[in-house]
Amino acid sequence: MKVLILGSGGREHALAWAVKRSQRVTEVVCAPGNGGIAQVARCVLVDIKDVGAMVRLAEVEQPSLTIVGPELPLSLGVVDAFQELGYRVFGPTRDAARLESSKAFAKQFMKRHQIPTANYAVCTDAAEVEEAIKHFHPPVVVKADGLAAGKGVIICPTRQFAIDAAQGIFSGELLGLAEKQVVIEEFLEGEEVSFLCLSDGEHVVPLVPAQDHKRIGEGDTGPNTGGMGVYSTSEMLEPTMTEWIMHHIAEPTVRGMAEEGTPFAGVLYCGLMMTARGPQVLEYNARFGDPETQAILVRLESDVVDALEACVDGRLGETVLRWSHGAAACVVASSSGYPGSYKTGLPISGLSLAAQTPGVEIFHSGTSRLGNQLVTSGGRVLGITASGDTIREALARAYEALTQIHFEGMYYRHDIGHKALKQQRP
Known part of the structure; x- marks a missing residue:
């Protein structure tokens, strides 16, 4: 097999490293890749903001399987474009990826399907924010609706801070791009857990859990980043808690997406807060996390290519993943x-x-x-x-x-x- 991986970060390096270990794989191509990925894969230039360019690359390379790493090409519909041409591709379609590309969609989806999450309001202008904020006790969380590379979440100590933050998101001053919607959310306290699953649109298989460290500073201080480190242990979640999360969050999410006509096949990343009232979904991602993937894949003893192909082929129900203890x-x-x-x-x-x-x-x-x-x-x-x-x-x-x-x-x-x-x- 020749496997094509789209992306250029640590997640894609970990994926290339894991894919390369499969006895079925003869070549790994990564686009655009980076200096380290070039040690395990052949790197070729491509603009991952350009769906046409990625399709043309597939036409040249003719991969047996393509794995989409980052969220941006998913949100642009690269999976839809590949599927239309008959290429086998791992990742959700553009409509399914809205679980990540639109915070407002995700919150409204969770409400429709009774998936536990923080109370929220979706606002489209400053006046709506000022009205909604009256119903929240500080601290308040303000989120940009769209993709923001891990930097679109602001924890606000006062209502006025939240109003100003929302205004900064609407104007584009905070993120460089003006947003049409913001989500106001209650602040949840507890331990964060990254709970990732594979899905073929019907079946769901959990990966081992991990805990990310988003803040730049020691002791979880300073601004949010894409992630400064992560760990994964066998003891992070009791088996009964894993079952509860699967039954009340992961499986209803996949089932709900199928019911709404947008089946979700790929990696469903549930960012959870383990609160006093139980696990609550902070956010969804529609792809492998970075740096969670690095810690998770070094613990995977199964062939990653077999698992990802099972998602593409709709036979994930037959798949059992093996993990190293520790x-x-x-x-x-x-x-x-x-x-x-x-x-x-x-x-x-x-x-x-x-x-x-x-x-x-x-x-x-x-x-x-x-x-x-x-x-x-x-x-x-x-x-x-x-x-x-x-x-x-x-x-x-x-x-x-x-x-x-x-x-x-x-x-x-x-x-x-x-x-x-x-x-x-x-």
């Missing part, structure tokens, strides 16, 4: 200044030494190759991913590897997995 963690090394402005083109050293650390895989998020030198090319640069028998061991390995890596201004959080470590004995 834990995995991914710590993101970012450019100084991220999630704001940052320099690129900075030389990276120490990767080969770091890769010799037992149990460590290094996935590249934002790198490119300048001659023989790997250099930085993004805000999130590397995802140092390690597995171990315990979360303590996995984190120790990841941080040990990080001490070998250097580039100017390299920043990473030193407290990834701190909540899990508190729950364990030394």
Whole structure:
């Protein structure tokens, strides 16, 4: 098989690494890829904002299977375009991907199907925001309706802060692009869990859970990012809780999408808050998370290609995934200044030494190759991913590897997995 992966980040590097391990795969092509992905796949240039360009690439490459990594091409309908031409493609259609591309659609969908989520209001102008905000107790969450690369969620300590934030989203001042809708939402307290599932439009199979660290600063402080680190352990969710989430959230979501004529096939990512009143859906994503994918895939013992093909072929009901017991963690090394402005083109050293650390895989998020030198090319640069028998061991390995890596201004959080470590004995 030749497998084509669309995307260029750490998630796509982890997917290429996992796909490459399949005995059925003879070649992995990644478009556009990055400097690290080029070590495991043939990288070809493509604009993932251009559906026509991606279709033309498929016509040239003739892949046996295409995996869509990021949310943007899904929201533009790349899966629909591939399917129309008979290409086998893993990911939801544009209408199904609205679970991620429109926060308003997702909230209204959850209300229609009695899926537990925070109370909310959808507003289309400042006057509606001012009226809706009276019904919420601060802190209040304000969300941009559309895709915002993890930066469209603002936790507001006062009602006036929320009104100003909504105005900034409407005007385009906050995100660079004006939104026509915002979602006002009650603030939920508890532990966040990333609960990802595979779906073929009818059947649902859970992946192992993970916990992301969105904030840039230690102790979960500072602005939101695309994700600064993640961990996954066998103990994160009791089997009975996994069953509850499947029964009350994941399966009703897939069933509801099918009932509404937009079957969801691909990865359903349920971002959950484990509250005192039970798990509540914070958001849906319509694809693998980044950096969750890195920690999840290093624990997968099954052939990932078999599982993804089962989703495409509608036979996921026959699939049983095998997972390693223990834990995995991914710590993101970012450019100084991220999630704001940052320099690129900075030389990276120490990767080969770091890769010799037992149990460590290094996935590249934002790198490119300048001659023989790997250099930085993004805000999130590397995802140092390690597995171990315990979360303590996995984190120790990841941080040990990080001490070998250097580039100017390299920043990473030193407290990834701190909540899990508190729950364990030394």
